[in-house]
Amino acid sequence: MGEQPKGIKKSKTGRKASDVKADLIAVVAAVNNSGPCVLTVEQEAALPSGPFELAHRSLQSGLRDWVEQQTGHSLGYIEQLYTFADRDRIGAERVISISYLALTREEEVTGATRRCWGSWYDYFPWEDHRSGTPPIIREVLRPRLMEWADGAADTATRLERQRRAAVAFGLDERAWNEELALQRYELLFEAGIVEEATRDRRSTELASVPGRPMVADHRRILATGIARLRSKIKYRPVVFELMPPVFTLLQLQRTVEALAGRLINKPNFRRLIEQQELVEETGETSVDTGGRPAKLYRFRHAVLNEGAMAGTKLPLARP
Amino acid sequence: MGEQPKGIKKSKTGRKASDVKADLIAVVAAVNNSGPCVLTVEQEAALPSGPFELAHRSLQSGLRDWVEQQTGHSLGYIEQLYTFADRDRIGAERVISISYLALTREEEVTGATRRCWGSWYDYFPWEDHRSGTPPIIREVLRPRLMEWADGAADTATRLERQRRAAVAFGLDERAWNEELALQRYELLFEAGIVEEATRDRRSTELASVPGRPMVADHRRILATGIARLRSKIKYRPVVFELMPPVFTLLQLQRTVEALAGRLINKPNFRRLIEQQELVEETGETSVDTGGRPAKLYRFRHAVLNEGAMAGTKLPLARP
DNA sequence: TCAAAAGTGTTATCCTTACACCCATGT
């Protein structure tokens, strides 16, 4: 910031015209025995959030403050998700939402704060494929999506819609891709199949409404967080933010499966983890839960320093 | 939205306390014969930007308006980069910057607008490894970084700094990783080696200043864009946004090389492109530029519909 | 003829995938 820090930006309209409100909004994810869940308020219908204010030192610290104040939960790992201006919001002042993904463990409940964990798959019943493709896809979503496609004005649009639905939901022998969680929600929204899409416009159509809805566009933000996390666990060791300090390899696998919404091959998973040297043995074994005692592991925090996870996909020339 | 859209958010301070200004800021990238470049204003010292205003239909359209107004350039492909609150900015009103990455071709100059293309590697001379490791790393950056490391209070911090520098810049036999462009800039900033870091605090240290500086934190935003693009070209077909409608495979390779800042193995690159079916022949050949005529190709826009680029890195169980 | 660029093969190696199988413990 020299002598003229922002000199290049001159609003032609008055100063007031460019004033906005900025909301901070958090997807706080954890995994417990019943599966992946998200920290909520308001009877599990909203994500913790609040306005960014002068008192906040930074966006992240503002977010931490709001989450702690509303839920009594303090955050560890945080990353930014996306920023958007509320759609179809007109009026005196614009609102910008800056969303974040946070990963924690569901800790001991201390205060008497209204903290509720909502299950991911209550909001997105079509996303859990751990016990095979959920029936809701074939029985509800597929027919509704085809209806929507058939409602298109011309043939080109109809085919286009069918293809989009097939890609997103793995229809017609296509493979399921768990990373498309956001695309799927947005497709359902566009097709008017999801409650949030119809509740503004007095629901002329029948509301078949699969999955529990949320306030405003919070469910879309949750979908964004899920999609981001599902892709990120594949190239960054973030799962460990969700694990206790010490764990067995099967516990780790179950956690990843909960997030990905699909099952993993055990032997190969173990090799993958071990060959990347992400964990080290503690030397102890678990207090058995139904079978042979398992070795306990802890995360090797050193890997964060190793600058690993390079990932070249280009055929580089030898230097 | 519903009956109580944002009811859960009650600012304890007055309304005014949460009002902010939101700036939109664009990294508009292109590649020409002289290499990768970015659209700038103010004598190549700033990125196009402007405040988000009531008149704008959305964040993206606001960005398009500002860029077009300031440079006469209209944008195609856009993606959001990052949102941050200005660091060390105190005072009456907070400023939030929402940054975007846009990809275009450097088109025919039409209007008499002040549009300038700045070369990436003028701003980041250490990032271009197409002709081997640039001397500036061994001759300037390495010594300065070691100085900085030695200035640490304790041994642990010193070793930590040395390791960070080595990872980021590929020192000590480590491999160069072109995707770490942002980390590198931030490391230089933290070490006070870069002009932006010293100019606030009256530069007590000598300003060795490698690379052309920019206004405010625009250079950091540019680094963010470069890093994002370098990683994205590996798993999404975004390069084609930078290409003319018809091109030879070598032109495509040269473009990718310009972005990545390193050379690619030709035969393997061709196979990679062809086996992914990203392009199709036009049937024509290029008006030769120095050798045997090359087949011309065009991008297969169909691939965008194929929902390809799944990318599982987890050893899934058979369904 | 030579330089420059366009193209084609071939091989070794690594990683992923799939699957088969044995081990240790509690009931």
Added chain:
DNA sequence: ACATGGGTGTAAGGATAACACTTTTGA
């Protein structure tokens, strides 16, 4: 004994990397 989970081995297939080589043009 057997169910449950822990844990190891291996072989096939595909992708990647490295490099050698031929072809076609213009100067």
